[in-house]
Amino acid sequence: MSTIKYSVLDLAPVLEGGSPSESLANSRDLAKHAEKLGYTRYWLAEHHNMPGIASSATSIVISDIARATNTIRVGSGGIMLPNHSSLVIAEQFGTLESLYPGRIDLGLGRAPGTDQLTAAALRRTRRTDAEDFPQQVEELRTYFDPSRSEQPLPVRAVPGEGLNIPIWLLGSSGYSAQLAGQLGLPFSFASHFSPDNTLPAIDLYHRSFKPSDVLKEPYVMVGVNIIAGESNEEGQYLASSLYQSFLGMMRNKRGKMLPPVENMDEVWTPIEKQLLQQQLGSSIIGGPEKVKEKLEIFLGETGANEIIVNAQIYDHDKRKASYQHVANVMKEINA
Template sequence: MIVITIKYDHLIGKVEDEMDKKQLSDITYSVLDLSPVLKGGTAADSFKNTADLAVHAEKWGYHRYWLAEHHNNTGIASSATSLLIGHVASHTSTIRVGSGGVMLPNHSPLVIAEQFGTLESLFPERIDLGIGRAPGTDQMTAYALRRGPMSDGRDFPEHLAELRSYFQPENMGREMRVRAIPGEGLNIPVWLLGSSGYSAELAGILGLPFSFASHFSPENTLPALQLYRQSFRASGSLDKPHSMVCVNAIAADTDEEAAYLATTLKQYHLNLIRNTRGPLEPPVDNMDEMCSDYEKAILQHKLSLTIIGSPEKVKKEIETLAQETQVDEIMFNAQIFDHQARLRSFEIIADIMKG
């Protein structure tokens, strides 16, 4: 039994001797983009940066480029997620583009089936549909989106089943039923996304691929992945579990530069703690001056799985993450203020993952 001690307190665990050692070159690597709005910038600027990053990510060998649904947040421009997916797909040619994710309780399953059926028809074999059950916003905004009683999530499996049914080819030709046109008969991979055990277990039971949000729920990473694997049942989608984790990662040529760039990410999470969401802030020289001891403790906890550093340091921490989680894919999120620095971070990570 090999014991691996990691800097992330909640991921101190054990890896069996007989377990295959994960080679980074064997792990698929992808991008999560919130299309951040920069201080002094506009949503239009964010969309230009998103398209540019996607073009570079495709060139650097990233497999997927996912956009996330958030609402009523002046620092995130990806609220109309399916539209932005189309924008990215139109600027690229091979990279898979999808949702990380669409928050199903905010939408009619039929509408999502039609939207993603349209995307798949426009960009064949390139669209992913990642589904989450959280609102992606506050309760007041969720009500504005839904115009109905707030769901506690208990109906999520039924809504998911309805959504998936619209893609089934056996619906074709049937009379007197609701059908998703386009959408029907299309092979659009459905992923379940989660930050706790609920979606992990459901993904396992349904035999679907599962992506865990380690970038904001690090403490639940290993328990959720274990639950997914334990509950997995083979399906028409998968014959064995297929898992991915999403982590914050900020790479630069030196540890000092990466730490400086990472203060933007820390300010972003500090604003979430204070419920004062706003545009992405430029980096600062000293975060300690901005936080109380209590806030520092929360930040340390929330960002305990964040990877920050030079290529050597980042590679070591990604390797440790891969061994500890045994995932098939790693998705990287980078809240970096300067666009060129953000591109450089993703370029460094791509070079690391290529081995």
């Protein structure tokens, strides 16, 4: 059995009673912690118009995290490419790679990462451009490697051109899975909020995969919510902040991350509970022993080469402790 890598997905949560400045400071601290624990990469996600997420200017936050660390890879999980011109992303990530050589990842998604009105404000048009995603990806790759074009490029990405920046495709359905396979790129699936599509998408990626100059064999990273406490009871208590965040999105009342509560049945309705438990069905919550048991099953089912762990925990020290537990579990599993 090959070693399974483990990484961090950080949404830079803004806490109730806190500020984006405090959130970004917590991200710096967590990244240093993750580096010491042996995590492979630290990714940040692009979201907009969300009071509870501070990583909207994703490239800037990536630079801040890379500057605060030394060896861990830092990147996007992901950049929502339809929100941007390919040239801008090539220049931004070319700059990041120039500042932090050999440490930058570029994960790309095709969703807006926000609502349609905000997407229109970002793009200055109501057209979503999601169907242009394959062309945008090719355009971006050509800015990094002009030899992909039969004609000399009239516009060049500086910095960017000639740099080797790993590109990943991210998805929560089969679309990006198939595209990643056809292009021979690594694929990351968002099982942390789309559990029902996980196995079909991974299967489609493997069946679609064509070896490339980037990858000879498929490489799958799977996103998973893991909230590890000192006990199963503490894990469930800490997870109530995650539940409340998703409940807020379900009710179209997006706000800052709320502190945990003792009894979620006082917060959600039975129908909401059922819907949320389905949407968060792949989440792994509990004490270290339960986390190990569930994680071994999850890894066996998905065949993942790597997991990227999202831990939406209100208390920063408890969040760091959760990532410590996960690192310990992964070292046991890999042993």
